[in-house]
Every structure is written in C-alpha cells, then in structure tokens.
Amino acid sequence: MIPLRIPPLSSPLSPLLLPLCTISTFPATAKMMPPEIQPRSFRPYIAASISSPSFASSSFPSAPPYSPNQNPNRNSHFPSPSTSSSRSRFSASSFAHNSRIALALVPCAAFLLDLGGAPVVATLTLGLMIAYILDSLNFKSGAFFGVWASLIAAQVAFFFSSSLIFTFNSIPLGLLAALLCAQTNFLIGAWASLQFKWIQLENPSIVLALERLLFACVPFSASSIFTWATTAAVGMQNAAYYLMILNCVFYWMFAIPRTSSFKAKQEVKYHGGEVPDDNFILSPLEGCFHTLNLLFFPLVFHVASHYSVIFSSAASVCDLLLLFFIPFLFQLYASTRGALWWVTKNANQLHSIRVVNGAVALIVVVICLEFRVVFHSFGRYIQVPSPWNYLLVTVTMLGGAAGAGASALGMISDAFSSAAFTALAVIVSSAGALVVGFPVLVCILIFLSLHSNSYFISTYF
Numbered sequence: 001m002i003p004l005r006i007p008p009l010s011s012p013l014s015p016l017l018l019p020l021c022t023i024s025t026f027p028a029t030a031k032m033m034p035p036e037i038q039p040r041s042f043r044p045y046i047a048a049s050i051s052s053p054s055f056a057s058s059s060f061p062s063a064p065p066y067s068p069n070q071n072p073n074r075n076s077h078f079p080s081p082s083t084s085s086s087r088s089r090f091s092a093s094s095f096a097h098n099s100r101i102a103l104a105l106v107p108c109a110a111f112l113l114d115l116g117g118a119p120v121v122a123t124l125t126l127g128l129m130i131a132y133i134l135d136s137l138n139f140k141s142g143a144f145f146g147v148w149a150s151l152i153a154a155q156v157a158f159f160f161s162s163s164l165i166f167t168f169n170s171i172p173l174g175l176l177a178a179l180l181c182a183q184t185n186f187l188i189g190a191w192a193s194l195q196f197k198w199i200q201l202e203n204p205s206i207v208l209a210l211e212r213l214l215f216a217c218v219p220f221s222a223s224s225i226f227t228w229a230t231t232a233a234v235g236m237q238n239a240a241y242y243l244m245i246l247n248c249v250f251y252w253m254f255a256i257p258r259t260s261s262f263k264a265k266q267e268v269k270y271h272g273g274e275v276p277d278d279n280f281i282l283s284p285l286e287g288c289f290h291t292l293n294l295l296f297f298p299l300v301f302h303v304a305s306h307y308s309v310i311f312s313s314a315a316s317v318c319d320l321l322l323l324f325f326i327p328f329l330f331q332l333y334a335s336t337r338g339a340l341w342w343v344t345k346n347a348n349q350l351h352s353i354r355v356v357n358g359a360v361a362l363i364v365v366v367i368c369l370e371f372r373v374v375f376h377s378f379g380r381y382i383q384v385p386s387p388w389n390y391l392l393v394t395v396t397m398l399g400g401a402a403g404a405g406a407s408a409l410g411m412i413s414d415a416f417s418s419a420a421f422t423a424l425a426v427i428v429s430s431a432g433a434l435v436v437g438f439p440v441l442v443c444i445l446i447f448l449s450l451h452s453n454s455y456f457i458s459t460y461f
Contacts, residue, residue: 095194096261100253101214104222105191108184111229115181116158124154140198151189155182177228184221190214200262207262215258216286219250220293240302240323247294248330255290257282257338277341284342291339294331299323315376318368325361325368332358333408351409358405366398383437392431399428 113121127150135143158181165174190210193199200207223246231239257280282290302323303310310316331339332354340350370393375382382389403424406412412421 094197094261095211097211097215097258101191101218104218104250104253105184105188107229108222108225109188111225112158112181112184115162116154117161119157119161120154123157124150126150127153140196144193144196144199147192148189151185151192155185158185180221180224183217184225187214187217187221204262208260211260211262212281212283212286215254215281216289219247219254219290223247223250236305239305240298240319243301244298244323244327247298248327251290251294251330251339252334255282255287255294255339256334257341280341287339287342291331294327295324298327315372318372321364321368322372325364329358329361329365332361336409354409358409362401362405363398366394366401370394370397382435384435389435392435395431396428396435399424399431403428 113124127146131143131146131150134146159178162181164177164181165171168174168177190213194207194210194214223243226246227239227243230242259279260281263279299320302319306316310320334340335350335354340353343353344350370390374393374397382393384392403421406417406421412418
C-alpha cells in the first residue's frame with residue numbers, strides 16, 4: 001500500500017488536499033487520520049462549512065464542538081411558548097364593552113352636535129368621510145389620524161359656534177361647560193381608537209390605558225351631560241335628583257368590577273375561583289373616586305344651586321338627607337355585586353358593613369320620605385287621624401323597606417327567617433290597609449292565601 005503523505009494543517013494547500021482523502025479510495029487510512037482531517041462521512045456532527053472549507057468561509061468562526069449534554073434551546077433567541085405565555089399580560093381581541101360605552105357616549109355626542117349646530121356637523125361629516133376613504137384604501141394609520149383630526153376640527157368649530165358664555169351668562173360656568181364638552185369629545189376619540197385592531201398589536205399598553213381611561217371618566221362626563229340636557233328640558237328645580245339617579249345608573253354600568261377586554265386571562269385563584277385583581281379594568285383608586293362621586297356630588301350640586309334656601313324648611317333639610325342616604329343605600333346594594341371590592345375582601349366584614357349602615361340609612365330615608373313625599377303629596381288619601389297616621393305610615397314604610405332589604409341581601413334563607421318575613425309582611429299589610437281605609441281582614445286573608453299557595457308550589461313542584 002502506498003503511504004499517504006498529508007501536509008500539515010498550517011500549509012496553505014491543506015484546504016485543497018483535504019477533499020481528496022475520501023473513504024472510497026483510502027478507507028483504512030482515513031480511519032487512522034486525526035478527527036480534524038477525517039472526511040465528513042466519518043464526522044457527521046461537524047458542520048458542512050467545516051468539513052468542506054472554502055476560501056469564502058474562512059473568515060467566519062468555526063462551530064463549537066459538539067456535546068451530547070448540550071441544550072439545543074440554550075442559544076435560541078425565541079422563548080418557549082410556556083415562558084412567553086406566562087410573561088404576557090396582553091391579549092389582542094375586540095373591545096367587549098362597546099354597547100356599554102355607546103349607551104353613555106352616543107346621546108352625549110348627539111347633544112353636543114345639537115349645541116354646535118351646522119358648522120360642527122359639516123366639519124365632522126367631511127372629516128369622517130375622508131377617514132372612511134382612507135380606511136377603505138387600507139391606509140389604517142391615515143384613517144386613525146383622520147378620525148382624530150375630524151374630532152379636533154369639530155371641537156374648534158364648536159368653540160366658535162356655540163356661545164356657552166352668553167348662554168350661562170357667566171364666564172366661569174361657560175368655561176367649565178366648554179371644558180366638559182372638550183373632555184366628552186376626547187372620550188369619544190378614545191373609544192374610536194379602540195376599534196382599530198392594529199393599535200392593539202403595535203401598542204398594547206396604550207390600548208389598556210385607553211380602556212381604563214374610558215371606564216374611569218365616562219361616568220363623570222356622561223352623568224353631567226345627561227343632567228344638563230334634562231334640566232334644559234324640564235327646569236332646574238329637581239336637577240340634583242336627576243343627577244343622583246343618573247349617577248346610580250352609570251355607577252352600576254362602570255364602577256362594578258369588569259374584566260378587561262385586552263388583558264391576558266390568567267388562571268383563577270384557588271380560593272373560591274375568584275378573578276385576579278389584575279384582570280379588572282379599574283384599580284382601587286378609581287373605585288374610591290366613583291364612590292365619592294356617587295355619594296357627594298349630587299349633594300354638593302344641590303347646595304351650590306340652592307344655597308339660599310337649603311335650611312329654610314324641614315322639606316329642604318330632608319332633601320339634603322335624601323340626596324346623601326339614597327345613593328348610600330344604592331352603594332350598599334351594589335356591594336353585593338362586588339362594588340366595594342377595594343375596601344376589603346372579607347365577606348363577613350362586608351356583610352356587617354351592609355347590615356349596620358343599611359339599617360341606619362334605611363331609617364333616615366323612610367322618615368325623610370314620609371315628610372317630603374307621603375304627607376306632602378298624598379296626605380288626603382290617609383284615612384287615619386293624627387297621631388296614628390304617622391305611626392301606621394312609619395310601620396308600613398319601614399317594615400316594607402326592611403323586608404325588601406333583607407330579601408335583597410339574601411338574609412331570608414332558613415325556616416326562622418321565612419317565618420319572620422311572613423309575620424312582618426302581615427303586619428305591614430295590616431298597617432297599610434288601615435292607612436288607606438281598606439278592610440284589614442280581607443287584606444290578611446288574601447296575603448295568607450297567596451303565601452300558602454306559593455309555599456305549596458315551591459315545596460311540591
């Protein structure tokens with residue numbers, strides 16, 4: 001056998017001679033070669049760029065030696081699916097609360113268009129047409145900026161076309177009303193921005209901030225605009241009560257905990273399967289502000305608009321008490337749906353708060369309603385002379401309110417509470433029958449027959 005003379009690896013001819021050492025010609029000799037110069041068929045773990053070197057690949061660094069215990073994903077630049085899903089807090093999806101926002105902002109937009117008149121309508125129509133054309137041409141960013149430019153131009157036209165300062169005959173009130181209109185216009189633009197899917201994919205943090213902004217600010221702006229429109233139609237006499245009712249409605253729509261449309265849904269906690277706090281749209285800070293707005297804003301508005309007569313009579317004092325304690329009762333009922341989640345998570349503490357504070361608020365509300373509504377407007381229908389009329393009306397209203405509150409809080413759950421509720425209903429029915437002059441015996445018999453029939457149906461069917 002002819003011996004094979006192999007040049008050293010440092011020779012400049014080694015890259016040309018190495019491919020000639022094939023296994024088909026010199027099998028035994030190739031097996032005896034060092035690993036660095038063996039053919040690729042004997043070194044399957046060596047990269048092709050090393051087993052067949054060329055002048056073009058000589059400038060690149062060689063691959064590291066193979067190790068059987070090496071993790072193939074160690075040098076990977078892409079995280080594993082489990083790691084990325086655990087770190088991700090965003091989930092691209094459509095905005096799930098469009099109907100809720102539309103019920104609040106669409107009437108506000110119609111009211112602002114009516115205040116602005118033809119210049120605002122023409123400006124907004126032209127701008128939205130341009131934005132629609134850009135969107136139909138698949139120019140998404142142009143459509144987005146077109147919507148915002150239309151809203152800004154409409155707001156500028158609104159400032160020049162609507163004379164709010166002359167309407168209110170006051171510079172501070174006119175500026176405050178203009179600021180409210182501008183804020184509502186901005187909220188409409190934020191709601192429109194959530195409809196663009198590319199913003200969710202490119203700027204997830206902005207989408208989460210806009211969703212939180214809408215739920216935090218829409219109740220304040222919408223209740224104020226609705227109250228403004230209502231008082232413009234029916235007068236200013238009971239404006240604080242209109243604001244109180246609207247605050248309760250929007251508090252129920254936005255302040256009760258809602259899960260976000262864009263945050264990634266994490267695994268539920270092991271304690272009762274409750275939703276993690278991170279998935280809620282609002283934080284405890286916004287929940288506190290919504291509660292303060294519900295309890296105090298109608299009262300402050302009434303004091304500011306009727307400051308000269310708030311202590312002129314007992315009816316005026318009852319107005320002050322009702323404007324605070326009716327929203328307070330509503331707040332306690334909304335806590336059964338999680339409205340006070342930011343106060344405490346202990347169910348026993350929340351139940352004690354509801355029972356104690358609800359009892360005090362219920363007594364105040366019933367007494368104020370007697371003087372403010374019942375004896376003031378329906379005194380002619382009471383057939384019992386004084387002072388028995390006050391006693392019977394109080395028993396009827398307070399007993400009925402206590403029964404309704406106990407039923408709403410779920411306190412009627414066993415045989416004893418059911419018997420107590422039945423006895424209370426009989427007493428309330430009898431007192432009410434005496435007040436309006438209805439035969440007491442007939443009223444009791446009708447109630448007992450209805451109660452026995454409902455008990456029979458619930459037991460056997």
